[in-house]
Amino acid sequence: MDALPDFRVLNPETLDEALAARAQHPDSKPLGGGTDLVVNIRRGILAPSVLIDMNRVKELHAIKVDENSIEIGASVRLTALAQHSDVIAHYPVLAQAAAHIAGPTHRNMGTVGGNLCLDTRCIYYNQSEWWRAANNHCLKTTGSMCHVAPKSRGVCFATYSGDLAPALLTLQAEIDLAGPNGKRTIPLEHLYIGFARQDVPVTETQGDGKFFLSLRPGEIVVAVRAKNTPGLRSAYDKIRIRRSIEYPVAGVAVALKREGDKLTDLRIAFTGTNPRPVLLAGTAELCGGGIDERVIKGLDALVRDQIMPMKTTFTPGHYRRRVAGVLARRLMTRLYES
Amino acid sequence: MARLLEFTLNGRDRVDAVADNMLLLDFLREKIGLTGTKTGCDGGECGACTVLIDDEPALSCLTLAATIAGKRVDTVESLGHDGQLSAVQRGFHEKLGAQCGYCTPGFVMASAGLLRRNPNPSEAEIIDALGSNICRCTGYVKIIEAVKYAASLNAQGVSP
Numbered sequence: 001m002d003a004l005p006d007f008r009v010l011n012p013e014t015l016d017e018a019l020a021a022r023a024q025h026p027d028s029k030p031l032g033g034g035t036d037l038v039v040n041i042r043r044g045i046l047a048p049s050v051l052i053d054m055n056r057v058k059e060l061h062a063i064k065v066d067e068n069s070i071e072i073g074a075s076v077r078l079t080a081l082a083q084h085s086d087v088i089a090h091y092p093v094l095a096q097a098a099a100h101i102a103g104p105t106h107r108n109m110g111t112v113g114g115n116l117c118l119d120t121r122c123i124y125y126n127q128s129e130w131w132r133a134a135n136n137h138c139l140k141t142t143g144s145m146c147h148v149a150p151k152s153r154g155v156c157f158a159t160y161s162g163d164l165a166p167a168l169l170t171l172q173a174e175i176d177l178a179g180p181n182g183k184r185t186i187p188l189e190h191l192y193i194g195f196a197r198q199d200v201p202v203t204e205t206q207g208d209g210k211f212f213l214s215l216r217p218g219e220i221v222v223a224v225r226a227k228n229t230p231g232l233r234s235a236y237d238k239i240r241i242r243r244s245i246e247y248p249v250a251g252v253a254v255a256l257k258r259e260g261d262k263l264t265d266l267r268i269a270f271t272g273t274n275p276r277p278v279l280l281a282g283t284a285e286l287c288g289g290g291i292d293e294r295v296i297k298g299l300d301a302l303v304r305d306q307i308m309p310m311k312t313t314f315t316p317g318h319y320r321r322r323v324a325g326v327l328a329r330r331l332m333t334r335l336y337e338s
Numbered sequence: 339m340a341r342l343l344e345f346t347l348n349g350r351d352r353v354d355a356v357a358d359n360m361l362l363l364d365f366l367r368e369k370i371g372l373t374g375t376k377t378g379c380d381g382g383e384c385g386a387c388t389v390l391i392d393d394e395p396a397l398s399c400l401t402l403a404a405t406i407a408g409k410r411v412d413t414v415e416s417l418g419h420d421g422q423l424s425a426v427q428r429g430f431h432e433k434l435g436a437q438c439g440y441c442t443p444g445f446v447m448a449s450a451g452l453l454r455r456n457p458n459p460s461e462a463e464i465i466d467a468l469g470s471n472i473c474r475c476t477g478y479v480k481i482i483e484a485v486k487y488a489a490s491l492n493a494q495g496v497s498p
């Protein structure tokens with residue numbers, strides 16, 4: 001890989017110091033484990049002048065969890081989340097999603113905040129600088145055309161592939177953000193704006209594969225929080241070409257409630273398919289009865305309408321959509337019958 | 339920018355001047371001269387550069403030296419003492435866990451990290467713990483045997 005460009009590393013120890021550093025250096029990037037950011041810097045995709053090492057910020061390291069609610073600091077390691085006994089017991093979808101990320105060494109390094117803000121990916125983007133230059137830089141870097149969808153009129157289709165986001169979306173999580181204008185809390189679903197619509201311009205609420213987070217300038221992730229729902233069963237699974245050190249073909253989180261012979265709550269979220277993690281809309285209409293032909297067909301229709309993988313990886317889009325649908329059906333059936 | 343970095347390398351405290359944009363991998367190999375840690379894919383995909391930071395396996399090709407102040411870093415050179423191989427080294431040597439040998443320091447360090455936190459791992463746990471390492475000679479069966487043997491040596495008192 002290429003040599004690293006010149007930059008400074010700041011090592012704040014409190015959240016206030018980190019925010020002050022971020023405000024003072026608008027061009028800075030927060031550094032967690034470096035498994036995404038450092039790779040992009042080495043590929044010449046990013047060249048921040050300042051990196052803010054978030055790993056010594058004490059406030060960001062706590063996992064506060066019981067059977068009612070969970071709050072996870074942004075600098076918590078993925079290994080710690082995956083192995084936490086209370087997370088495994090009360091929020092299985094979250095522990096399983098954390099355990100499915102990359103390989104064990106990556107999970108020792110990677111952080112919750114970093115995984116939530118994981119950069120979107122594409123075969124025309126995650127390449128060395130000379131490769132990208134030789135192939136006409138794409139829209140997500142400095143180019144003027146999306147090579148995946150040349151007629152996209154300026155819309156980037158790079159794929160979001162973080163594993164924690166779909167799990168947290170099924171738990172209806174909120175995320176705490178802090179920036180130069182203070183703190184705010186938003187539903188996690190509103191963090192992801194990669195709708196990639198060609199009929200509306202990019203705004204703070206409508207983005208694409210390039211502008212896929214609604215973070216405002218200078219904002220950082222502080223923590224993510226969710227409440228438990230009594231009786232909720234949940235699980236996460238994903239398919240990848242290799243078992244470890246690999247991005248997903250598709251990842252699926254499912255949470256549901258069964259009362260007697262009735263499905264009373266159903267939440268399904270996907271990753272590795274669209275430029276945002278997708279919490280499937282319309283699943284409430286599948287509830288009310290058991291899992292029968294109507295539910296299976298209804299789920300297939302929702303996946304067909306909302307899950308739109310493009311040719312951003314080596315596996316074709318139509319295959320990834322089928323994998324996503326099959327995984328969702330399998331997980332839903334398994335949880336319902338468990 | 340540069341800084342004075344205080345940390346513990348292979349059991350010895352030291353202070354070095356390092357540039358902010360220096361990777362731990364380059365720092366170990368080019369500045370300190372410990373070339374046991376290998377540069378493989380150089381992008382976090384192969385695990386050849388694995389070292390232990392505070393006893394946990396980490397990829398030195400994606401770690402900035404400027405972030406390890408006050409931590410303990412162990413490289414493959416830290417294993418074995420007074421001409422005696424460590425349990426993991428003996429495992430890889432006697433059970434033929436190395437073929438071309440390039441990925442071996444990474445596998446050895448990932449295995450040492452596993453045995454430090456879990457002295458008696460199951461085969462599934464060994465496979466999981468080595469999931470971030472790639473051997474392109476594909477000698478995985480022998481590598482898993484080597485780690486099992488190392489665990490048995492460890493149980494007899496040989497340090498991992």
